[in-house]
Amino acid sequence: KQPVKLLVLPGDGIGPEVVREVGRIIAWLEKKRGLTFELTEDLVGGASLAEYGVPIRDEVIEKAWAADAVLFGSVGDPKWGHVSFDKRPEVAILKLRQELGLFANLRPAKVFDALVDSSTLKPDVVRGLDIMIVRETVGGIYFGDPRGIETLPDGSKRGINTEVYTTSEIQRVARVAFDLARKRDNRVCSVEKCNVMESGLLWKEVVTDVHARDFPDVELSHMLADNCAMQLVRNPRQFDVLVTGNLFGDILSDLASTLTGSLGMLPSATLGAEQADGRRPALYEPIHGSAPDIAGQGIANPIAQILSFAMLLRYSLNLQSEADMIEQAVSNVLASGLRTADIMAEGMARVGTSVMGEAIVREL
Amino acid sequence: KQPVKLLVLPGDGIGPEVVREVGRIIAWLEKKRGLTFELTEDLVGGASLAEYGVPIRDEVIEKAWAADAVLFGSVGDPKWGHVSFDKRPEVAILKLRQELGLFANLRPAKVFDALVDSSTLKPDVVRGLDIMIVRETVGGIYFGDPRGIETLPDGSKRGINTEVYTTSEIQRVARVAFDLARKRDNRVCSVEKCNVMESGLLWKEVVTDVHARDFPDVELSHMLADNCAMQLVRNPRQFDVLVTGNLFGDILSDLASTLTGSLGMLPSATLGAEQADGRRPALYEPIHGSAPDIAGQGIANPIAQILSFAMLLRYSLNLQSEADMIEQAVSNVLASGLRTADIMAEGMARVGTSVMGEAIVREL
Ligand SMILES: CC(C)[C@H](C(=O)O)[C@@H](O)C(=O)O
Ligand SMILES: CC(C)[C@H](C(=O)O)[C@@H](O)C(=O)O
Numbered sequence: 001k002q003p004v005k006l007l008v009l010p011g012d013g014i015g016p017e018v019v020r021e022v023g024r025i026i027a028w029l030e031k032k033r034g035l036t037f038e039l040t041e042d043l044v045g046g047a048s049l050a051e052y053g054v055p056i057r058d059e060v061i062e063k064a065w066a067a068d069a070v071l072f073g074s075v076g077d078p079k080w081g082h083v084s085f086d087k088r089p090e091v092a093i094l095k096l097r098q099e100l101g102l103f104a105n106l107r108p109a110k111v112f113d114a115l116v117d118s119s120t121l122k123p124d125v126v127r128g129l130d131i132m133i134v135r136e137t138v139g140g141i142y143f144g145d146p147r148g149i150e151t152l153p154d155g156s157k158r159g160i161n162t163e164v165y166t167t168s169e170i171q172r173v174a175r176v177a178f179d180l181a182r183k184r185d186n187r188v189c190s191v192e193k194c195n196v197m198e199s200g201l202l203w204k205e206v207v208t209d210v211h212a213r214d215f216p217d218v219e220l221s222h223m224l225a226d227n228c229a230m231q232l233v234r235n236p237r238q239f240d241v242l243v244t245g246n247l248f249g250d251i252l253s254d255l256a257s258t259l260t261g262s263l264g265m266l267p268s269a270t271l272g273a274e275q276a277d278g279r280r281p282a283l284y285e286p287i288h289g290s291a292p293d294i295a296g297q298g299i300a301n302p303i304a305q306i307l308s309f310a311m312l313l314r315y316s317l318n319l320q321s322e323a324d325m326i327e328q329a330v331s332n333v334l335a336s337g338l339r340t341a342d343i344m345a346e347g348m349a350r351v352g353t354s355v356m357g358e359a360i361v362r363e364l
Numbered sequence: 365k366q367p368v369k370l371l372v373l374p375g376d377g378i379g380p381e382v383v384r385e386v387g388r389i390i391a392w393l394e395k396k397r398g399l400t401f402e403l404t405e406d407l408v409g410g411a412s413l414a415e416y417g418v419p420i421r422d423e424v425i426e427k428a429w430a431a432d433a434v435l436f437g438s439v440g441d442p443k444w445g446h447v448s449f450d451k452r453p454e455v456a457i458l459k460l461r462q463e464l465g466l467f468a469n470l471r472p473a474k475v476f477d478a479l480v481d482s483s484t485l486k487p488d489v490v491r492g493l494d495i496m497i498v499r500e501t502v503g504g505i506y507f508g509d510p511r512g513i514e515t516l517p518d519g520s521k522r523g524i525n526t527e528v529y530t531t532s533e534i535q536r537v538a539r540v541a542f543d544l545a546r547k548r549d550n551r552v553c554s555v556e557k558c559n560v561m562e563s564g565l566l567w568k569e570v571v572t573d574v575h576a577r578d579f580p581d582v583e584l585s586h587m588l589a590d591n592c593a594m595q596l597v598r599n600p601r602q603f604d605v606l607v608t609g610n611l612f613g614d615i616l617s618d619l620a621s622t623l624t625g626s627l628g629m630l631p632s633a634t635l636g637a638e639q640a641d642g643r644r645p646a647l648y649e650p651i652h653g654s655a656p657d658i659a660g661q662g663i664a665n666p667i668a669q670i671l672s673f674a675m676l677l678r679y680s681l682n683l684q685s686e687a688d689m690i691e692q693a694v695s696n697v698l699a700s701g702l703r704t705a706d707i708m709a710e711g712m713a714r715v716g717t718s719v720m721g722e723a724i725v726r727e728l
Binding site: 009085089090094120121122125136141142147148149152157158159160161162163164165166167195196197198199200201202203206210225226227229230234235247248250251252254255257258259263280303 | 398414449450454460484485486489505506508512513516520521522523524525527528529530531532557559560561562563564565567570589591593596597598599611612614615616618619621622623627676697
């Protein structure tokens with residue numbers, strides 16, 4: 001049996017310490033489930049800037065192509081606030097998405113029963129919440145041309161960005177959303193701003209076409225982005241799968257995550273297109289950032305990173321039962337009362353990053 | 365004394381019925397406060413489409429220029445879902461903003477003590493919330509060129525919109541925000557997505573410059589739009605004044621409003637630039653939409669429209685004490701237990717649109 005080839009990119013801030021906990025899970029899988037992993041580690045973000053002067057090297061992109069999947073920590077460091085626009089740490093993740101064609105970002109926003117009280121929303125509003133946001137990640141205003149800042153004849157400036165979506169870009173991400181919905185509650189809500197933006201009008205038309213042609217069994221609705229932000233706060237459980245563009249997805253998925261009250265718990269997957277050889281590039285990362293304020297203290301919550309790895313097992317390696325086991329172990333450890341600082345509550349036992357990691361492996 | 369010239373544009377859905385209640389307040393001001401009003405009413409949105417085949421006529425724009433202020437209801441009607449992009453009811457408000465140069469949309473998000481429980485957020489998180497969002501409304505991706513949908517050689521399509529901001533557009537809205545902050549808690553948070561968009565980078569630079577040059581006494585912070593959506597849910601009371609572009613402002617101001625649990629209570633003002641003759645075009649509208657589902661039933665909440673009129677007195681006519689009186693009357697009526705359906709709670713007295721309007725005038 002071939003070893004699983006993983007590229008591990010811990011990045012900045014708490015990235016390295018939470019990624020380390022995944023190492024324990026990998027060791028367990030090798031020992032108890034007969035899997036073998038071939039790990040390659042490299043630098044991205046501020047860590048790469050410090051060592052190589054760029055947020056990501058071409059070599060790392062090549063390694064990502066060669067791997068079965070990429071396990072990503074997080075990038076971003078206020079230390080690099082002064083660098084030029086093309087050198088900022090975030091370029092690492094943007095370039096990985098674009099060069100590997102990672103167009104579908106899957107972001108579950110799920111409320112864990114044990115943590116329902118940590119939300120700022122009333123428990124009755126969020127209990128049992130389970131939304132999947134599918135965000136397009138290689139198009140839209142993030143990558144459209146023309147872009148930049150130009151100086152006008154009078155010395156003042158003009159900043160420009162361009163939102164572009166083509167039929168095929170919309171089709172492929174819509175398909176991912178409809179496919180996912182079939183395995184869930186079979187409902188998709190497509191979000192744009194078609195009352196103001198023509199790109200949103202095209203988005204709505206194309207999603208409607210894909211639905212009619214290939215997924216008539218799935219329930220489809222449409223919502224304006226501003227209304228969606230409101231509905232997420234008023235009645236988030238009305239949603240099953242949401243599908244939207246890059247910029248709206250950035251904002252709405254962060255909003256949805258926050259409803260759960262436990263950002264440190266939420267994983268994500270970003271999937272590319274199936275290649276000629278049947279392989280599909282994919283990257284897995286927690287949705288929390290690099291949290292420089294608590295980095296290096298051993299108090300970060302490793303669960304989002306561990307659940308990102310569970311998504312990797314599920315989507316890239318088709319190891320459903322191993323993924324289920326890890327998710328169950330996380331639930332059990334929470335039920336037993338262990339909590340990292342970010343999700344601490346009265347009467348619970350407060351633990352650090354590695355004790356949480358160990359507890360999850362022990363539970364396995 | 366010259367009469368106050370108002371252009372009244374009730375629009376669609378519940379617009380006409382809530383605007384009608386403002387009529388009572390105007391009558392009271394004429395009788396008790398010695399003011400005289402000269403009202404002109406006209407059609408916009410679906411109502412104008414039905415009568416004239418366009419969402420707004422040039423004549424209405426001219427009347428808006430001639431007026432001291434515009435009192436707007438709301439536009440939007442699912443009946444007109446099929447019309448072409450340039451004829452949709454929303455064009456009425458977009459055109460008024462653009463043609464009158466109404467660049468600064470002021471949207472307070474305030475929690476009324478009597479209604480703190482109607483939020484889906486925990487009372488402890490939103491009690492006393494009082495944010496002012498200043499949204500730029502004549503620039504950004506709403507109006508940038510090129511825009512549209514083009515057909516590619518292979519028959520597929522491409523939708524395009526352009527985000528553009530110039531130094532002067534950013535300066536003038538930043539000034540409005542800093543000025544407002546001085547009359548409040550003296551703090552401004554500027555929101556963009558400068559880690560991905562150059563237009564956001566320029567936004568941040570210009571706001572920083574305006575601050576350093578003219579408002580060093582105001583506290584300024586910067587936040588990414590995705591993080592801002594999260595912070596609004598996690599800890600909304602950290603904010604005083606938020607200033608942001610058209611698209612982010614659309615989403616974030618709706619989000620902020622929803623935190624209050626009472627959309628039917630929230631007014632807005634949209635201000636233009638001072639003209640050579642000292643006049644300043646301005647439009648006042650509730651932030652709730654046309655709510656076609658409850659239109660014509662006499663159950664809509666008229667308070668947001670009435671408070672929009674109070675903002676008109678305050679910002680366009682400098683009638684501070686009259687504005688204060690109306691705001692106080694609204695608080696008192698709520699404290700006395702009257703509620704329209706949207707804010708109904710146990711033990712309160714449920715009333716319709718006109719009983720609520722009458723009660724507020726009686727309180728005056
Ligand atoms: C780091 C940043 C460029 C990124 C984005 O805006 O896409 C992040 O916010 C995310 O959501 O993954
Ligand atoms: C009606 C619509 C065009 C408008 C907008 O998107 O600006 C509305 O949502 C608003 O916020 O005033």
